[in-house]
Amino acid sequence: MLPLxxxxxxxxxxxxxxxxxxxxxxxxxxxxxxxxTADRVETNAFFDMRDCLHIAEKLVLxxxxxxxxxxxxxxxxxxxxxxxxxxxxxxxxxxKKYHACSEQSVFAPSNLLMLRTEKWLGSRDEMWxxxxxxxxxxxxxxxxxxxxxxxxxxxxxxxAFEDDRDAIKSxxxxxxxxxxxxxxxxxxxxxxxxxxxxxxxxxxxLFAHNHFAWILYQFGMEEDARRHxxxxxxxxxxxxxxxxxxxxxxxxxxxxxxxxxxxxxPFLA
Numbered sequence: 001m002l003p004l005x006x007x008x009x010x011x012x013x014x015x016x017x018x019x020x021x022x023x024x025x026x027x028x029x030x031x032x033x034x035x036x037t038a039d040r041v042e043t044n045a046f047f048d049m050r051d052c053l054h055i056a057e058k059l060v061l062x063x064x065x066x067x068x069x070x071x072x073x074x075x076x077x078x079x080x081x082x083x084x085x086x087x088x089x090x091x092x093x094x095x096k097k098y099h100a101c102s103e104q105s106v107f108a109p110s111n112l113l114m115l116r117t118e119k120w121l122g123s124r125d126e127m128w129x130x131x132x133x134x135x136x137x138x139x140x141x142x143x144x145x146x147x148x149x150x151x152x153x154x155x156x157x158x159x160a161f162e163d164d165r166d167a168i169k170s171x172x173x174x175x176x177x178x179x180x181x182x183x184x185x186x187x188x189x190x191x192x193x194x195x196x197x198x199x200x201x202x203x204x205x206l207f208a209h210n211h212f213a214w215i216l217y218q219f220g221m222e223e224d225a226r227r228h229x230x231x232x233x234x235x236x237x238x239x240x241x242x243x244x245x246x247x248x249x250x251x252x253x254x255x256x257x258x259x260x261x262x263x264x265x266p267f268l269a
Contacts, residue, residue: 004031010055015070018063022076025056029083035242037119037161053083064097071105074098078111082120091115106143106204109134113146117153119161127153135187141194142201145208147187148215151180152240155218181219188212188224210237214244217258226262234267 012018029052057080063073077094098108113130116122131150158171209228216225245254256266
């Protein structure tokens with residue numbers, strides 16, 4: 001992880017460098033902001049984050065203009081839009097650019113889904129609309145993990161953010177009666193079935209296994225989760241594990257605690 005004080009360039013001569021710098025400035029911005037809810041973010045941190053994101057936006061617009069067929073700039077752009085609280089027209093414009101790309105990547109709808117969550121710029125219905133839209137006819141089965149991601153965001157929302165007691169009660173009842181578990185099991189089955197006929201890119205496959213592992217384990221479906229933990233080994237994705245692993249603890253040490261419960265051998269931390 002790069003030091004926050006590192007002096008990053010703000011201009012790029014090539015599209016690839018523009019994307020790399022845009023991602024670095026975006027990452028820096030969110031690290032400066034921190035993981036607190038909006039009402040707890042310090043004013044200076046908020047404006048410093050925006051400064052970083054404005055630099056990133058300039059770079060990503062350059063990359064989009066240079067290579068409109070490349071989806072990487074739009075993937076980054078969705079995160080920038082989230083941090084800058086972009087309006088609906090701006091978000092729609094990014095979506096149009098993404099759909100015009102010659103290559104599709106699960107990380108674009110994944111970032112759009114996060115943007116559409118109620119804790120950011122959308123609502124629960126908008127978040128699920130994204131998950132549904134992009135899993136109706138997915139390019140490969142790893143995209144079914146977008147619905148797992150939505151279930152993860154639901155779980156977090158109702159455990160930490162929702163104020164409506166009736167809504168919380170309703171959600172918990174659906175957890176207790178197995179409704180969500182049945183839906184998750186059906187989604188996971190489509191993922192495994194899809195792997196028999198096509199192989200997703202390694203990065204997308206890893207995205208799927210990590211998200212399925214997290215939510216299956218959280219839902220107490222340990223045997224199902226075990227299969228995914230066996231595949232991912234020590235290779236963890238930032239999301240969703242940032243939600244459950246202590247930031248000051250070695251993530252492999254945190255992973256080993258779960259692996260022990262699942263009777264899997266530990267990794268060297």
